[in-house]
Amino acid sequence: MELLGATTTELREFCEELNCPAFRGKQIAGWLYKKGVSHIDEMANLPKSLISKLNETATLSRSRIVAETTASDGVRKFLLELADGERIESVLLPYSDRLTACVSTQVGCAAGCAFCASAGLGLIRNLSAGEIVDQILTLQAQSGERITNVVYMGVGEPLLNYGNVVKSVRLLNEEVGISARQITVSTIGVIPRILKLAEEKLQITLAVSLHAPDDELRGNLIPLAGKYPLRELLRACRAYSETTGRRVTIEYMLLAGVNDSPHQAQRLVSLLKGMLCNVNLIPYNPVPNLAYKRPETKRVTAFREVLEQAGITVTQRFERGDNIAAACGQLRRSR
Numbered sequence: 038m039e040l041l042g043a044t045t046t047e048l049r050e051f052c053e054e055l056n057c058p059a060f061r062g063k064q065i066a067g068w069l070y071k072k073g074v075s076h077i078d079e080m081a082n083l084p085k086s087l088i089s090k091l092n093e094t095a096t097l098s099r100s101r102i103v104a105e106t107t108a109s110d111g112v113r114k115f116l117l118e119l120a121d122g123e124r125i126e127s128v129l130l131p132y133s134d135r136l137t138a139c140v141s142t143q144v145g146c147a148a149g150c151a152f153c154a155s156a157g158l159g160l161i162r163n164l165s166a167g168e169i170v171d172q173i174l175t176l177q178a179q180s181g182e183r184i185t186n187v188v189y190m191g192v193g194e195p196l197l198n199y200g201n202v203v204k205s206v207r208l209l210n211e212e213v214g215i216s217a218r219q220i221t222v223s224t225i226g227v228i229p230r231i232l233k234l235a236e237e238k239l240q241i242t243l244a245v246s247l248h249a250p251d252d253e254l255r256g257n258l259i260p261l262a263g264k265y266p267l268r269e270l271l272r273a274c275r276a277y278s279e280t281t282g283r284r285v286t287i288e289y290m291l292l293a294g295v296n297d298s299p300h301q302a303q304r305l306v307s308l309l310k311g312m313l314c315n316v317n318l319i320p321y322n323p324v325p326n327l328a329y330k331r332p333e334t335k336r337v338t339a340f341r342e343v344l345e346q347a348g349i350t351v352t353q354r355f356e357r358g359d360n361i362a363a364a365c366g367q368l369r370r371s372r
């Protein structure tokens with residue numbers, strides 16, 4: 038059995054299978070998720086007999102840091118190697134009032150976004166719940182401080198690894214101790230999974246990457262999204278808000294001359310009319326060898342003003358970590 042990724046209940050059951058008292062399962066969970074140990078032998082309050090049984094019947098897989106870069110603004114990007122040798126990226130973003138971890142959910146990605154450094158890789162495999170939680174534990178150990186917020190915005194489409202992502206959210210919330218309200222799961226808009234997620238009764242934030250106000254452009258920018266028409270997607274977002282009472286975040290990456298005109302802003306306003314949402318504008322972080330460019334500041338401001346004049350709450354993600362190739366997949370591709 039792989040210990041990292043198991044819930045306390047599963048660990049209690051496992052201990053019983055090993056003919057040990059169930060309460061040992063809670064102790065193991067404490068070592069895994071509160072202390073973040075890397076080896077079974079470090080679980081100092083377990084009897085030696087249980088340590089040897091665990092060493093015989095279980096594994097504890099932690100990633101290994103193979104590269105790290107730090108930007109001038111303090112953003113730290115890590116390339117982590119998993120037990121099978123695959124590599125993923127995780128990013129640590131310090132703010133004045135919080136410490137955020139951005140985690141990957143898959144090795145590679147099937148979404149094929151035209152502007153993404155990871156798109157050319159295709160999907161290699163899903164990450165397990167333990168491999169997702171490992172990223173937070175690893176970043177937390179590196180920073181020496183508690184991570185307060187987690188965003189599922191690294192490489193991969195989280196809702197195409199649904200079971201493991203939802204399990205990892207519950208582990209972070211119940212075992213690691215990160216409030217569900219401080220966790221954001223981002224998707225390109227996998228409609229059936231958005232509807233399913235609404236039923237999970239998690240108080241997380243759902244972020245939907247729209248990036249275009251019409252289906253044709255959206256299909257060009259995010260090929261996988263071509264399967265999910267905008268009107269149906271926004272209906273699913275409204276259903277998500279109604280079921281959970283949570284505001285949906287609409288992510289809109291601004292690409293110069295592609296999706297950043299005032300007319301396109303107006304179309305976005307029409308689409309979002311009456312919806313419980315806020316819009317996060319993200320001026321593009323250019324990727325080497327891709328033709329897309331970041332719009333000029335005045336263009337971003339004009340786009341923003343159209344939304345705000347329509348009463349939409351707009352946030353703007355300030356570009357961080359530019360000088361360490363912070364767009365997803367760039368570190369992995371450079372190694």
Ligand code: SF4
Pocket residue numbers: 146147148149150153154155156191192193194225365
């Ligand atoms: S932007 Fe995200 S969803 Fe799109 S290809 Fe890259 S990793 Fe996948």
